[in-house]
Amino acid sequence: MKFLTTFLKDLKLSFRTFYIYIEIALAVIFILVMLFVLPENFTTEHDIYTLIELEEPAYSSVRTLFDEGAEADRLIYLDSREAIENALLEDREAAGIHVFQSAEGRITYDFVLQGYESPKLVELLKQTFIGDLTTYMPDYEDQVSITTLGGAREKLSDRLTVLPVFLVLNSAFTGLFIVAAYIFMDKDEGTIKALTVTPAKISDYLLAKLGMMLVMGMLTSLLVTVAIARGSAHYGPLMIFMAAANLFGTAIGLLLTSFYDDLMKAMSSIFVVVFVLAFSTISYFMPSFSPLIIRMIPTYPMLVSIRELLYQQPNLTYVYATAGGLLAGAALIFMLALYRFKKTLTV
Amino acid sequence: MFRKILRITGRDVRSGLRDNIIVYVILAPFLSALILRGLIPSVGANVLQMAVDPSVEPAVVEYLETIGKVEVLEADGEALERRVRATDDVFGLRQAGEGGFEIVKEGNEQEGMDEIFELVLDAYVNQDLELPMDALVSDIGWKLPPLKQFGASVLVVFMSVFGGMVILINLVEEKQDNTLSAMNVAPVSRKAFVIGKGLLGVVIPVIHAFGVLLILGFEGLNYGMVTVAIFSIALISVLIGFVIGVMNDNVISAASSMKVLFVPILASIMGAIFLADKWNPLLYWSPFYWAFDSMNRIVLLEATWGVVLRNTGIVLAITAVVFALLSRRIARGLN
Structure with missing residues (x-):
């Protein structure tokens, strides 16, 4: 009951400070940029500069093969090897293909890369090409089968892929960023001292803060998800998940706050923690690089879980x-934070 | 006047050292650069990651190790499926019949990687086939990986926030302690006070940028251009510090302004990296975009003085416009 009163009072006060409106404004800006400024898929695949130096009829058959291939719209045809190398100098993420007849008279595919690619990637490229070629041979033996354990997954648009990053770093971590500011404001204004002479306990006070951050986080996450994912999100599990993630973020914020006696000092360590937590986005966007140390950062399973809830058939157990x-x-x-606050909050 | 400026800056340094904030702010980018340096060799080293069942012969494992990262499981059966179901992108492989293979995937792996794995195994199974064509791989000798290229530019531009943060923290502290009004009656001109307060915002990004580039081990950079580009970054830093510092009287608004600030920075940098070129004009309003563009060209060794000076000029112009628009507000905030 005391918790409820404190929580409702905190919530009412938070609507009087402008911070909650900043959170909502940020969510609205994100929605506007995602929906009206950027197209649904905004990243582009890099160009492949191509040169086919062959006589007919070999030229036409290779050209047809290229034009009917999956990468056809990424191919840019050039007229010399030098032009390919110059194009690669201009675009450091592009690659090239040079097809020519070797001295022995054999058709040779030369994959022109930049030079920073790892030896394993180079070998992978070569073997993939050879493997592809074998499938056209009359004596080819198909001895490889693929089994899918989960349901087959549809490809998410860039817009939906970015959504979990916003939901984690902004909505789930609303409290992590700002709960310190609310507590120090209460300290400065003497609210905490006043609280000590009321029947409310410190745990009620901290739980009320947790609740207030939960409301803010849920509000922005619901707003953004409805606008961007519309019908493709599983709202029930998503809201349950976001609530857990938000409570986790705010609890960390409370614990960090308990170690400092002014906001600016607390903010520096909060920034460092957010910085570390944000590292998992590297592996989220680059799945081939996901070392255990990054997968152990709590934000990694958070991002993966939210992405799951955007698929048609999510892995709900996970x-x-x-x-x-x-x-x-x-x-x-939270228990740790409470233990520390019991000793320090009224000082 | 010079001595007074230095005294004001010295006071901020002392206050920052007392709270350890300056130590955090100065060390954070260097630590990030060290972490990045540690990560660079492993990112992109293994594009394909596989877990193989004990049923797979050692010769196959040896072949797979030339194209990716292989984890040989000790137990057979369920263990392979458990490994594939873990959160990372790992494909499973087990022997299926005489000379055949079964790839086990979860279904949420990076698109197209299963086909690549299948083709690589096709190449192995059919290695005795006579092929009509040859494949070779060559390169143009560019050894700078994109992570190092973008990582350095991102760190240098992002760190402009830290210089601004020191100015901002000191201004908000002065306001809270009411020392700002004391300064108004002290024998220090407003100009000396502003320069004294802003000096750290210039010095810190300079230290950071050179430190980050040295830690990441760049060679052949034009440090003259680096200095000019950093100057524009330092200007942004000072702008951030003063605008947020004087416009906010209490801790909540200062803290929330810092959070809001990350939006244009991240949007400009991520936009410059990931957006297709035709969308770049959307970012022309942002000084962070121009600073990032300069740094990116410098580390790519393709910057010219013309481009670096043009970008610095644009940052200077944007900064001047913002200062002009907010000059009254800043003056009022300092009273």
Whole structure:
């Protein structure tokens, strides 16, 4: 009951400060940029500069092969090897293909790369090409089968792929960023001292803050998801998950706050923590680079779980297991924060 | 006047050292550069990651190790499926019949990688076939990986925030302690005060930029151009510090302004990296975009003085316009 009163009072006050409107404004800006400024898929695949130096009829058959291939719209035809190398100098992420007749009279595919590619990637490219070629041979033996454990997944648009990053770094971590500011404001204004002579306990005070951040986080996450994902998100599990993630973020914010006696000092360590937590986005966008150390950062399973909930058939067991882990973590961190605040909050 | 300016800056340094904030702010970019340096060799080293069942012969494992990262499982059966179901992008492989293979995937791996894995195995299974064509791979000798290229530019531009943060923290502190009004009656001109407060915002990005580039081990950079580009970054830093510092009286607004600030920075940098070229004009309003463009060209060794000076000029112009628009507000905020 005391918790509820404190929570409602905090919530009412938070609507009087402008911070909650900043959160909403940020969410609206994100929605506007995603929906009206950028197209649904805004990243482009890099060009492949191509040169076919062959006599007829070999030229036409290779050209037809290229034009009917999956990468046809990325191919840009040039008229000399030098032109390919110059184009690669201009675009450091592009690659080239040079097809020519070798001294022995054999058709040779030369894949022209930049030079920073790893030896394994170079070998992978070569073997993929050879493998592709074997499938056209009369004596080719198809001895490889593929089994899919989960349901086949549709490809998410760039817009939907970016959504989990916003939901984690902004909505789930609303409290991590700002709960310190609210607590120090209460300290400066003497609210905390006043609280000590009321029957409310410190745990009520901290739980009310947790609740206030939860409302802000849920509000922005719902707003952004409805606008961007529309019908393709699984809203029930998503809201449960976002609640767990938000409580986890705010609990970390409370714990960090408990170690400092002014906001600016607390902010520096909050920035460092957010910086570390944001590292997992590298692996999220680059799945081939996902070392254990990055997968152990809590934001990694958060991003993966939210992405799951945007697929038609999500792996709910994984999502709920992650949510359970976050809730357990939030409870533990909250207890630690409470222990520390009991000693320091009124000082 | 010069001594007074230095005294004001010195006071901010002392106050920052007392709270350890300056230590955090100065060390954070260097630490990030060290982490990045550690990551660079492993990012992109293994595009294909595989877990293989004990049923797969050692010769196959040896072949697969030339094209990606292979994890040989000790137990057979369920263990392979458990490994594939883990959160990372790992394909499973087991022997299927005489000389055949079964690829096990979860379904949410990076698009197209399963086909690549299949083709690589096709190449192995059919290695005795006589092929009508040859394949070779060559390169143009460019050894700078994109992560190092973008990482350095991102760190240098992003760190402009830290210089601004020091100015901002000191201004908000002065306001909270009411020392700002004391300054108004002290024998220090407004100009000396502003320069003294802003000096750290210039010095810190300069230290950061040179430190980050040295830690990441760049060779052959034109450090003259680096200095000019950093100057424009330092200007942004000072702008951020003053605008947020004087416009906010309390901690919540200062903290929220810092959060809001990340939006244009991240949008400009991520936009410059990931957006297709035709969308870049959307970012022309942002000084961060121009600073990033200069740094990116410098590390790519393709910057010319003309481009660096043009970009610095644009940043200077944007900064001047913002200062002019907010000059009254800043003056009022300093009272």
